[in-house]
Amino acid sequence: MQSIQATSYPIHFNENGYEALNFHLKENKYSNLFIIVDSNTNEFCLPTFLPLLETDLTIEIVEFEAGEHNKNIETCVQIWNVLTELGADRKTLIINLGGGVVTDLGGFVASTFKRGIDFIHIPTTLLAMVDASVGGKNGVDLGNLKNQIGVINTPKMVLIDTQYLEKLPQNEMRSGLAEMLKHGLIYDKMYWEQFLDLKLIDFADFDSLIYRSVEIKNEIVTQDPSEKNIRKSLNFGHTLGHAIESYFLENENKTTLLHGEAIAIGMILESYISMSKKLIDQDDYLQIKSSLKSIYDDVIFEENDIEPILELLIHDKKNEYGNIQFALIEGIGKIKINQSVENELILAAFEDYKSS
Incomplete structure (x- = not known):
């Protein structure tokens, strides 16, 4: 399928997306790569995704427990600390591999860490593909109040691969x-x-x-x-x-x-x-x-x-x-x-x- 051009980033589909992603990694001098996942996508999606990456960058996996109740500032603080401890800097790239909770939270983490670093969304649920990952909204809940804290900031690209839906309930x-x-x-x-x-x-x-x-x-x-x-x-x-x-x-x-x-x-x-x-x-x-x-x-x-x-x-x-x-x-x-x-x-x- 033909890519869709958003205002400042492309939305790629299926195998074309991995070609675009690997070209992006080759053309940009990133210092390292962090992949943010939740406990579900770590188990079901990461094993599919990692072999498709073509890069010599050091890759770190950052996992948090799945669920809307973890889409909060406390989880962000934990991830910011992990990024700091593992040497993330202004030239780090974050890839958010997951559903709407991962893309919302991961985009917010990237947009605020060191005043903003590059990130890419790879949505793995239908909701994230058609909604959460598109449009540049990133953020977290405040208690039980949905998406009260956040920013509008666009990713470098969105990669939609519908094969991830095969394992979706x-x-x-x-x-x-x-x-x-x-x-x-x-x-x-x-x-x-x-x-x-x-x-x-x-x-x-x-x-x-x-x-x-x-x-x-x-x-x-x-x-x-x-x-x-x-x-x-x-x-x-x-x-x-x-x-x-x-x-x-x-x-x-x-x-x-x-x-x-x-x-x-x-x-x-x-x-x-x-x-x-x-x-x-x-x-x-x-x-x-x-x-x-x-x-x-x-x-x-x-x-x-x-x-x-x-x-x-x-x-x-x-x-x-x-x-x-x-x-x-x-x-x-x-x-x-x-x-x-x-x-x-x-x-x-x-x-x-x-x-x-």
């Missing part, structure tokens, strides 16, 4: 699929319609669907790298979805939700709000709701869950001057940003979700 595949569905809902109605019946999808050609999803995100980010305008459209489903994800992450009585599972709920809720504001009609809403509910299991919300979720909205990064800002769909394939939503409407959306 089905629930992780569904998690990544949520972001692909979002890209259709906010930007490309024909793309959304390809997912209406998953039984008809030719998964032998799934690479082309991944490619289109990356293309959509890159087209949006290229127009608005610093999220002042149209890039906010990528937050559809995330205002409520992130609050739900955070609440389930901190509540020991709840089963932690994967990112895409929470975002799928957020998209249903925010589609209901879009319908209530007459931005989409009821048929579109019912199509979205039934499609997402056919893929993702229903999540039970008790009466005492909703108020804490609403309180978490206060910390959403899109809020301005104390007002909660939503990105809502205006017809499938279109978006309307900077929308204020009353609590009563949010409560009605939860009631509708729970009722069917």
